[in-house]
Amino acid sequence: MQAFSLFMKQSSDFYDRVLAVVKQIPYGKVTTYGLIAQYLGQKKSARMVGWVLNKQKGKPDIPAHRVVNSKGLLSGKMHFEGTNLMEQLLISEGIPVENNQIVNLDKYLWQPE
DNA sequence: GGAGTGACACGGA
DNA sequence: GTCCGTGCCACTC
Numbered sequence: 001m002q003a004f005s006l007f008m009k010q011s012s013d014f015y016d017r018v019l020a021v022v023k024q025i026p027y028g029k030v031t032t033y034g035l036i037a038q039y040l041g042q043k044k045s046a047r048m049v050g051w052v053l054n055k056q057k058g059k060p061d062i063p064a065h066r067v068v069n070s071k072g073l074l075s076g077k078m079h080f081e082g083t084n085l086m087e088q089l090l091i092s093e094g095i096p097v098e099n100n101q102i103v104n105l106d107k108y109l110w111q112p113e
Numbered sequence: 114g115g116a117g118t119g120a121c122a123c124g125g126a
Numbered sequence: 127g128t129c130c131g132t133g134c135c136a137c138t139c
């Protein structure tokens with residue numbers, strides 16, 4: 001199956017692990033690109049986390065709105081259709097968002113096991 | 114085959 | 127405390 005081999009090709013570890021971690025983010029929690037990258041042992045490559053999400057942004061299975069940068073800023077908001085869709089999703093989960101930034105990030109921060 | 118790009122993070126001024 | 131510049135890895139054109 002071509003699709004499968006293609007998937008495997010792009011799943012080279014990092015890609016697949018990022019998705020696995022993001023999927024594990026519990027309801028009402030958020031995490032950061034840096035934590036995910038660090039968890040994967042690629043702290044210096046936090047950009048890659050964003051890159052992976054960029055490839056998966058169309059899939060509802062990937063709660064990309066729960067992933068923010070180290071400041072709690074919704075840097076990925078611009079990649080969602082609505083201007084405040086990402087913000088609305090977080091608020092609906094009980095996470096306060098103000099000016100495109102998560103309030104009390106430490107309180108809602110979730111770290112990969 | 115080479116250069117540019119990207120949903121970030123960190124250090125220094 | 128804030129702003130600017132640099133590094134990172136994988137993908138696309």
